[in-house]
Amino acid sequence: MTKLIRLAGKTDFVFSEIQLTLCDSMFPNASELTVNNSQYIIKNYHSWNTKDVPDVRTWLEAPDPSTNFVAACDKKTAGTGDWILSHSEYVQWRQSRAGILWIQGKVGSGKTILSTTIIKDLQADPALGCYYYYFDNCDNSKTKTTARGLLQSLLLQMATSSRSVHPALHAHFTKCKRGQLEPTTEDLGTTLAAVVKDLNSAFLVLDAMDECIEVNNVFKHLAHIKDNLCIAVTSQSLAETSYDVSGNIHLDDAQYAFQQDVHKYLQDQFGQHKIKQELFTEIVDCLTQGAQGQ
Structure with a gap:
């Protein structure tokens, strides 16, 4: 039919x-x-421009968050962080496909592993659009700590493919004399807002907001696109925004889940060694208690 x-x-x-x-x-x-x-x-269907794809992508000079994603995936012990997928706040956020979910936790509490777990969960559903960004103050380019770096990366992810460019981005590329001029950060934000309006069932995951040096500028731009995106943020501190956060998960309240993750990690690390069960249990208990949520 x-x-x-x-x-x-x-x-x-x-x-x-x-x-x-x-x-x-x-x-x-x-x-x-x-x-x-x-x-x-x-x-409101817009034909994407099939010309100038390599030039537009080069012109954007976008930082690549996939390096952080791959590094987190490589470090992640199988099964750790999966508890977040059944957490009531996460389930409600995912099903509602709206609002901001804020995940707060101190240094070493596994926020990046949780971000990566969420990204992989969203990517597994082909009906959803999943975009992500890792703020990273250890990045040598220093572009992963700024609002501009975020905008550049999101435009690369949302407005370009291997064969085409969103008309709003291509128009701005043309305005900048086909890449001879640098786009202003404000213009990047305006272009992103136009692109996001065309998205459907889209999710955005932002890891380590506390490592961003321009948090206020980031939220200024997010304010223009938040109605068209379902956003998850991880940070050490609570959200300080001009609009409400729809859900909050404090990792200090998830100690049992944390202990399970530690147990899985230690099992993976010691699994190749022959250790008596009593000694293994003592090691797990000692390290879990000593970690104090880190």
Whole structure:
């Protein structure tokens, strides 16, 4: 069985029911989908520009958060951090697909592992758009501590693919004399806001907000896109924003889950050695208590 999809102002296309289930991923830049007499009408669809992709991506000079993601994945012991996926605040945030979830914890409490666990969970659902950024004050380029670095990276993730560029980003690239001029941070924020309006069921994960040196500027730009994104943030401190945070998880209140993660980590570390169960239990108990949540 097939149905008609009409792109407003564009040519009509016919898709099978199976293809219709992939509609979000097929038309990620369609901001509205309505049904009228079995016709699926997508409004505000913008054709992405297929030219200048390498030049636009080079011009953005975006920091790459995937290096942090891969490093966290490599360090992560299987099963650690998975408890966050069944936490009531996380489940509600994920299902509502709206608002800001703030995860607070002291140094060494596993916030980056939790961020990475959340990213992998969201990426596993093809119907969702998942974008992420790791603020990192150990990065040699120092670009991963600024609002500009965040905007550049999100534009690279959200507004470019291997074959096309979002029209709003391409228009700004053209305005900057096809990459000869640097874009201002304010213009990057305005362009990102235009891009985000075309997203559907999109999630954004921001790790280590406390390592950002321009937190106020970050939230100034997030204020323009938060209504179109479901955002999760990890930080040492509580949120200090001009708008409400919809959910909060304090890792000091999750000591049992932390102890389970420590146990899994130690099992992985000592698993290759022959240690008597009594001694292993003593080691786990001693290190877990001594860690004090770190």
